[in-house]
Amino acid sequence: MAGDRQKHIRNFCIIAHIDHGKSTLADRLIEKTGVISARDMEEQVLDNMALERERGITIKLQSVKLNYKAQDGEEYILNLIDTPGHVDFTYEVSRSLAACEGAVLVVDATQGIEAQTLANVYLALDNNLELYPVINKIDLPSADPEFVKKEIEDVIGLDASNAALVSAKEGINIEEVLEGIVKYIPHPAGDEDEPLKALIFDSFYDSYKGVIAYIRVMDGILKPGMNMRMMSNGKEYEVVEVGTLKPWLNPTGLLMAGDVGYVTASIKNVKDVRVGDTITDADNPCKEALPGYRKVTSMVYCGIYPADGADYDNLKDALEKLQLNDAALLYEPETSIALGFGFRCGFLGLLHMEIIQERLEREYNLDLVTTAPSVIYHITKTNGEKLEVSNPTNLPAPQEIEYMEEPIVKATIMTPTEYVGAIMELCQNRRGTFRDMQYMEEKRAILNYDLPLNEIIYDFFDALKSRTKGYASFDYELKGYEKSDLVKLDILLNTEAVDALSFIVHKDKAYARGRSMAEKLKEVIPRQMFEIPIQAAIGTKIIARETVKALRKDVLAKCYGGDITRKKKLLEKQKEGKKRMRQVGSVELPQEAFMSVLKLND
Amino acid sequence: MKEVGLYIHIPFCRSKCLYCDFNSFPCREDDAPEYTEALLRELNAYQERYNFIYKTVFIGGGTPTVINCRLIGEIMDKIAPRIKAGAEISMESNPGTVTFDTLRYYRSLGINRLSIGLQAWQAGLLRGLGRIHTAGDFLNAYYWARESGFDNINTDLIFALPNQTSDMWKETLDKVISIGADHISCYSLILEEGTVFYNLYKEGKLQLPDEESDREMYRIAVDTLGSNGYRQYEISNFARKSMECRHNLVYWRNEEYLGVGAGSHSKLEGRRFWNHKDIDRYISLVTEGKLPVEGQEELSVDEDMWETIFLALRLNEGLDMAGFNSKYGVDFRTRYGSQLKRLMAQGLVFIESDRLKLTKKGIDLSNSVFVEFA
Numbered sequence: 001m002a003g004d005r006q007k008h009i010r011n012f013c014i015i016a017h018i019d020h021g022k023s024t025l026a027d028r029l030i031e032k033t034g035v036i037s038a039r040d041m042e043e044q045v046l047d048n049m050a051l052e053r054e055r056g057i058t059i060k061l062q063s064v065k066l067n068y069k070a071q072d073g074e075e076y077i078l079n080l081i082d083t084p085g086h087v088d089f090t091y092e093v094s095r096s097l098a099a100c101e102g103a104v105l106v107v108d109a110t111q112g113i114e115a116q117t118l119a120n121v122y123l124a125l126d127n128n129l130e131l132y133p134v135i136n137k138i139d140l141p142s143a144d145p146e147f148v149k150k151e152i153e154d155v156i157g158l159d160a161s162n163a164a165l166v167s168a169k170e171g172i173n174i175e176e177v178l179e180g181i182v183k184y185i186p187h188p189a190g191d192e193d194e195p196l197k198a199l200i201f202d203s204f205y206d207s208y209k210g211v212i213a214y215i216r217v218m219d220g221i222l223k224p225g226m227n228m229r230m231m232s233n234g235k236e237y238e239v240v241e242v243g244t245l246k247p248w249l250n251p252t253g254l255l256m257a258g259d260v261g262y263v264t265a266s267i268k269n270v271k272d273v274r275v276g277d278t279i280t281d282a283d284n285p286c287k288e289a290l291p292g293y294r295k296v297t298s299m300v301y302c303g304i305y306p307a308d309g310a311d312y313d314n315l316k317d318a319l320e321k322l323q324l325n326d327a328a329l330l331y332e333p334e335t336s337i338a339l340g341f342g343f344r345c346g347f348l349g350l351l352h353m354e355i356i357q358e359r360l361e362r363e364y365n366l367d368l369v370t371t372a373p374s375v376i377y378h379i380t381k382t383n384g385e386k387l388e389v390s391n392p393t394n395l396p397a398p399q400e401i402e403y404m405e406e407p408i409v410k411a412t413i414m415t416p417t418e419y420v421g422a423i424m425e426l427c428q429n430r431r432g433t434f435r436d437m438q439y440m441e442e443k444r445a446i447l448n449y450d451l452p453l454n455e456i457i458y459d460f461f462d463a464l465k466s467r468t469k470g471y472a473s474f475d476y477e478l479k480g481y482e483k484s485d486l487v488k489l490d491i492l493l494n495t496e497a498v499d500a501l502s503f504i505v506h507k508d509k510a511y512a513r514g515r516s517m518a519e520k521l522k523e524v525i526p527r528q529m530f531e532i533p534i535q536a537a538i539g540t541k542i543i544a545r546e547t548v549k550a551l552r553k554d555v556l557a558k559c560y561g562g563d564i565t566r567k568k569k570l571l572e573k574q575k576e577g578k579k580r581m582r583q584v585g586s587v588e589l590p591q592e593a594f595m596s597v598l599k600l601n602d
Numbered sequence: 603m604k605e606v607g608l609y610i611h612i613p614f615c616r617s618k619c620l621y622c623d624f625n626s627f628p629c630r631e632d633d634a635p636e637y638t639e640a641l642l643r644e645l646n647a648y649q650e651r652y653n654f655i656y657k658t659v660f661i662g663g664g665t666p667t668v669i670n671c672r673l674i675g676e677i678m679d680k681i682a683p684r685i686k687a688g689a690e691i692s693m694e695s696n697p698g699t700v701t702f703d704t705l706r707y708y709r710s711l712g713i714n715r716l717s718i719g720l721q722a723w724q725a726g727l728l729r730g731l732g733r734i735h736t737a738g739d740f741l742n743a744y745y746w747a748r749e750s751g752f753d754n755i756n757t758d759l760i761f762a763l764p765n766q767t768s769d770m771w772k773e774t775l776d777k778v779i780s781i782g783a784d785h786i787s788c789y790s791l792i793l794e795e796g797t798v799f800y801n802l803y804k805e806g807k808l809q810l811p812d813e814e815s816d817r818e819m820y821r822i823a824v825d826t827l828g829s830n831g832y833r834q835y836e837i838s839n840f841a842r843k844s845m846e847c848r849h850n851l852v853y854w855r856n857e858e859y860l861g862v863g864a865g866s867h868s869k870l871e872g873r874r875f876w877n878h879k880d881i882d883r884y885i886s887l888v889t890e891g892k893l894p895v896e897g898q899e900e901l902s903v904d905e906d907m908w909e910t911i912f913l914a915l916r917l918n919e920g921l922d923m924a925g926f927n928s929k930y931g932v933d934f935r936t937r938y939g940s941q942l943k944r945l946m947a948q949g950l951v952f953i954e955s956d957r958l959k960l961t962k963k964g965i966d967l968s969n970s971v972f973v974e975f976a
Contacts, residue, residue: 529948529967552813554969555837556792562609562853562867564909565874565899571912575973 006258007187008074011216012132013081013096015124016106017114017473021136024168025106025177026080032174033066033078063202063214063260064247070182078181079245079260081201081216083120089348090477091296092202094123095276098292099201099216099260102130102185104177105158109135109143109165112151113440115414115473121156127292132184133160134177139167155440190257196220196228196281198255198263199290203273205324209241211267212249215260215279218290222255222263227282231289235272236282237265271327296328298346299407299478300353300373300457301390303334303500304360305342307367307580307591312341318364319343322356329356334391338500338584339369339594344391350457369582371500372597373457378405378481392502395488398539405481407453410435413464415472417445422467430455431506450479454504458598489514491521492535492542496585503597513597514544520596525589527551532587605686606870607852608656610641610677611863612666613881616699620732620802621760623794625865625879626664634669637864637881640888642680644862647893649684654860656684658849659691661713667695671704678711690715690754690848697743698735705743705750715847716747717756717785723774727763732798737777744781754845756785761823762816763791764799764808771819772826779830784845788823789838790816817966824962837916837965854917856910864894872906874899903930912972915951920959934958941974 016022066078083096097103103124107113124131133152135145149160164180166173190197202214215222222228222242229236243251244261255261267273275296278289306315319331330346347353353373360366376390380402389395411432415423420437427434427449435448451460456476464472487510491501501521505513514536521534525548536544556567581588614634615626648654659681666674674693685691692715693708708716720740722728728736747755757778761771778786791810793800802808811819824834832840836854839847852859861868865879875898878884887894901909907930914921923934935942942958945951950964950971964971 529950529970551970552817552966553790554967555790555965556969562607562859562861562869563876564853564869564913565867565876568905568909571969571972571976574969575976578973 005256006189009077009079009188009258010102010181010185011079011081011100011188011258011260012102012104012181012185013083013100014104014106015083015093015097015117015120016136017108017111017116017120020106020108020111020114020117021168022106025104025134025136025166025174026082028168028171028174029066029078029080029178030064031171032178033068062247063245065244065250065260068178068182071179072182076182078178081260089352090119090123091294091348092275093120094127094292095199095201097124097127097129098276098290099199100127100129101188102132102181104181105131105133105152106136107133107148107152109137109145109148110140112148112444113155113414115412115446115475118155118414118446119412119475119477121158130185131156131158132180133158133163134180135160135163135165136168138165139170139172151441188258190217190219192219192221192257194219194257195284195286196222196226196279197286197290198222198279200273200275200277200279202275203270203327205270206264209264209266211264211270211273213263213267213273213279214245215255215263217255217257217259217261219257219286220281221257222279222281223253228263228265228279229282229285230272230274231278231280231285232274232293233272233277237267240264240266270324274327296348297478298328298330298376299349299453300347300375301344302347302353302373303336303339303342303371303391304331304345304357305336305339305369305371305500307369307582309340311366314364315343315360315366315368318360318366319345321364322359326356328352336371336393336500338498338589339371339582342369346390350461367580369591369594371594372503374504375407375453375457377486377504380404392488392504393499395504398487403483404486406484406486408450408479408482409453409456409476410479411449411451411456411474411476413447413449413472413474414440415445415447415468417443419468419472420445420447423447423464423472426460426463426467427451430460431509451476452482452484452506453478487538489517489543490537491517492533492537493521493525493587493589494530494532494585495535496587497537498584498589500584500594501597510538511543514538517597518544518546521593522546522548524593524596525587528588530586603653603655604858605655605657607658607660607849607857607859608654608681609849609859609861609863609866609868610659610661610666611861611866612661612663612669613637613864613879614663614668615665616668616696616734617732618798620730620798621791621794623797624664627881630881631669633881633885634673636885638669638673638676640885640894641677641863643888644894645677645680647888648860648862654684655686656681657686657689658852659685659689660849661691661693663694665696665699666693667699667704667708671707674708674713675711678713682712685712692717692756692847692849694719695743696735697739698733700743700746702746702749705746705752709750709752714752715754715756716752717758717787718743718747719758720774720778721758721760722763722766722770723777724770727766727770730764731760741781744783754784756787756847757783758787758789759823760789760791761819762811764810766811766819768815768818768822772822775823775826779827779832785839785841785847786827786832787839788820788827790820820966833918835918837968851917854913856906856913872901874901906930907932908976911975915958915960915964915968915971918959920954920957923953923956923958938975945971945974 014022063081068076068078070076081096081099083093135148138145145165152158152160164176197219198215198217200213200215203211206212224239226239227236228239241251241264242255243249276293280286306312323329328348331343334344335341374390376388379387379389381400382402432449432451438446485507486504487507489503489505489510490497518534518536531550532548534546535542581590613625613627614631615628617628691713693713694717696719723737725736793803827840834840835846858870864881864884867876875895877894878896884894926934952961
């Protein structure tokens with residue numbers, strides 16, 4: 001039974017398309033409710049990782065408890081649960097949403113609804129959330145709040161008459177948003193007397209306390225000394241500490257139905273605290289776990305190798321440390337003839353992959369060689385054996401393959417109508433299957449396509465942006481696996497196959513890809529002391545050939561006036577460049593060669 | 603008493619050539635007296651401190667012949683007591699800036715080797731380089747120099763120039779051979795950052811011969827000069843018997859030298875150091891009684907070894923491995939075993955009577971060889 005206590009709680013999140021001002025609005029709400037004094041307030045407190053700041057996106061969730069005295073004179077607790085704002089993290093978003101009763105839907109008054117706005121709205125509706133629309137950036141000259149209101153009503157079917165018109169940046173009408181949250185978002189209605197049922201919506205590793213789980217208590221109570229159980233794996237732990245998020249950890253000794261907070265229980269491994277899992281009381285368990293839990297699956301894989309083989313152990317340590325806080329990151333050792341010892345790593349998506357690569361390079365100061373990303377292919381062999389392959393090198397010989405299946409995604413592309421043709425052409429090129437198209441209003445359309453994931457992981461997003469002058473937005477989710485006519489394309493340098501350059505491609509595109517790959521490699525491989533034939537091959541059949549001509553001249557003639565220092569610097573620079581090359585057979589390859597497949601224009 | 607090479611820098615020019623990135627300043631000859639004053643003070647500082655004997659002298663630039671020749675006289679007066687008997691004393695010159703009288707004067711100062719910058723024979727090419735002279739001016743300068751008693755004359759040439767053909771290059775070589783120059787330097791044009799040529803090239807306004815043509819011209823030089831009695835003794839240098847530039851050999855044999863003047867470089871006692879390039883800065887520092895040194899580099903044994911190797915490999919005589927072993931107390935063949943094996947397999951180096959040398963291909967790809975020993 002929802003007591004009076006729960007009537008004064010609101011659990012909500014903010015959903016928005018990237019750059020529509022979610023983080024800025026969160027800052028203003030925090031500032032306004034005085035959780036953090038203005039002096040201490042750093043811009044965008046919820047985005048606390050440097051990388052997130054730079055990219056303007058939220059990767060790791062943060063949550064904060066706000067105290068607000070509403071105009072009705074009552075004190076309310078507003079738990080703001082932050083959500084990551086990118087397609088790669090859809091599952092994490094959905095679990096954060098599941099911890100809330102409502103969502104503040106932020107739409108940019110100058111841009112209107114975008115692909116991610118819609119994707120997030122659907123997620124919120126799936127979780128039965130009440131949506132409270134907020135139209136942001138009304139201070140901008142090109143703001144058209146009335147138009148955006150109409151769009152919200154037409155496209156989402158949401159009554160926007162109560163929408164708050166704000167400027168988070170300028171701090172205009174922030175109070176109205178807080179009032180709206182109290183007024184329009186339902187309070188939690190859990191039962192404190194039922195057995196404990198709490199949803200994990202995030203976790204991170206702390207070297208003193210072990211894993212800290214961010215939770216929403218649905219029913220029952222949680223306090224130190226209790227034995228709690230993870231319902232997905234049955235593991236049990238004695239609760240050490242519970243508390244609320246201010247956003248720093250604030251021990252309270254008790255969490256009850258409707259509360260959002262954290263729990264620690266000396267848990268060593270973040271993998272045992274899975275987002276979406278249900279925590280219950282081991283001595284008085286609930287009957288059923290909360291719905292919606294699933295194990296995160298990596299969609300995109302790539303090989304990560306230390307540029308300097310001596311850094312292998314450092315890379316391993318770094319991956320271990322990153323994984324402490326990122327259960328979605330998978331890695332296992334692999335060996336490449338070309339690149340030596342390294343790891344095959346699995347990611348939620350491309351952005352996730354880029355973020356991990358950047359963190360390895362920046363935070364752990366590692367120099368990496370990464371291979372082109374791949375997806376997981378399902379292979380059925382002629383002998384009936386089934387296997388999953390994420391590294392093209394591990395693909396069985398063609399004659400052993402009965403058939404192959406590749407992952408297909410449902411893609412939603414939102415665009416001004418003038419670019420519809422260009423987008424259709426792009427999707428066609430990428431083996432897309434047209435599903436349907438809806439006009440949101442006269443000038444904007446939503447295109448739905450089924451696209452093979454392996455066509456997206458290369459440069460789809462860039463291609464989309466460049467063909468639409470950046471106006472189109474894009475979102476996708478996994479649809480399933482479909483049979484496909486795929487082949488492995490090998491690259492031979494100086495007649496030797498380089499395993500790290502192989503990739504899997506649809507048969508119809510193999511020739512074009514092989515050709516452009518050979519051309520691209522010709523551009524990036526510096527001339528060496530001998531001629532280097534570059535060949536693209538399917539099996540034993542050569543489908544493209546280019547040649548890197550032999551270096552004829554590498555000589556500095558003049559050694560002027562005894563300035564040996566300068567000459568030496570030039571040579572040292574050359575040596576440095578050489579060190580960054582990988583010796584593959586007789587050929588020296590620059591690191592960028594391994595990513596060439598990403599930069600093919602077609 | 604220590605024997606060193608002496609380099610003296612004269613940073614003045616009539617006008618800057620379009621490819622030049624050396625430390626030279628056009629149209630500032632008026633500052634030459636003050637500059638020379640500073641130069642003498644700098645020389646004095648070293649001469650007071652050290653007991654150097656100059657085994658070679660090289661007066662370079664810029665264009666030493668662009669300043670009043672009496673200033674060169676003052677410099678020679680200052681160093682003359684320290685010059686070893688029979689030493690090579692070279693000076694660079696530009697054909698447009700000398701007369702019979704000045705050349706006679708230079709010769710009378712004891713300067714015994716003249717280097718004349720010709721670069722190319724064809725008037726069109728010379729204009730394209732921003733040179734202030736013609737082939738005719740060069741011939742005048744050359745014969746005046748001979749008349750004045752210079753029996754050791756070098757001619758600087760550049761190949762792989764914009765719009766230059768192999769035939770033009772051949773003509774240039776033939777002309778210089780026919781007048782009987784004693785020493786010929788052939789430099790491949792290098793685009794240096796900050797030069798007019800570099801910027802033109804970046805803008806796509808400079809048509810340069812490709813690498814194949816560059817190497818062809820180099821081959822023409824090696825063959826033509828070789829068959830006319832000019833022995834190649836360094837990647838870019840050719841000389842008649844015993845006319846090698848001894849001052850430049852000091853650099854290539856990694857011996858010690860003192861450089862004075864703006865932007866000059868020195869190597870002394872395991873240290874390389876260099877002066878400020880800016881004329882005014884140079885003058886004011888010296889006038890304040892300070893050494894105008896801008897920076898220095900203490901060489902580790904490893905670095906010194908590397909320098910010895912790559913400088914020696916520029917010379918046709920190559921690296922004396924036994925000498926190397928006794929100088930550094932190592933065994934060259936052991937220490938660089940894997941590099942030697944690789945480079946020999948690639949046909950870039952060979953060993954001849956215990957000397958390591960570059961092959962013809964090794965010369966073309968010399969930087970790739972040098973970095974192996976870093």
